[in-house]
Amino acid sequence: MRLAQHMAVASERVRATAIEATEFPELSRAYQVMGVPKVVINDRVQFEGAVPEQDFLGAVLQAVAPA
Amino acid sequence: MNAMAILTERDRTAVRKEFEKLTGPVKLVVFSQELVAGDLCRQNEQLVREVATLSDKLTVEVLNPAIDRERAEPYRVDQVPAIAVEGARAYGIRFYGIPSGYEFSNLIDSIIVASTGEPALSEETKASLQALAEDVDIKVFSTPT
Known part of the structure; x- marks a missing residue:
């Protein structure tokens, strides 16, 4: 999932962390990682699998939208 | 020839070719x-050092979060081994764990985009991201295969 890193370069607001799930079982459990890639944005929006750029952006915007 | 090298000659050739795209320095x-x-930390450090030998635009700094506290703190890295990829600014790109397989290509790609500062995103996406009024933290979990 390279979109996250490219988004981090595009905006000072965005931080992207790629996590090797098997090396961090506790973290993976905490975020209920069942399948990969799994994306979690602001601990609020999550999805599994590769998605097109537009959908990824949609998830980012959803994560910062007022509740 | 280093018998203990992590990267194969084939890996090195492929990455050197990719690194022809580098324009600015990356730390x-x-x-x-x-x-x-x-x-894991020793393997990770060795991997990063091997990658760094493949371009003179790359430099490596090693921090121990427990010892180099002041230097490490701003990165907000709470796991080891980890890598931060920095270019013209601190882009907030992090890798937790040894980047192998898929994550290795992701690391190489991140080094290139940090070097050029030119994300492969549509103008619409870039505009939306630049208009963000809040911080966004993206975590991507993956496995080597």
């Missing part, structure tokens, strides 16, 4: 903590 900051995950 790879490695976070290692012997007491927490000694073997």
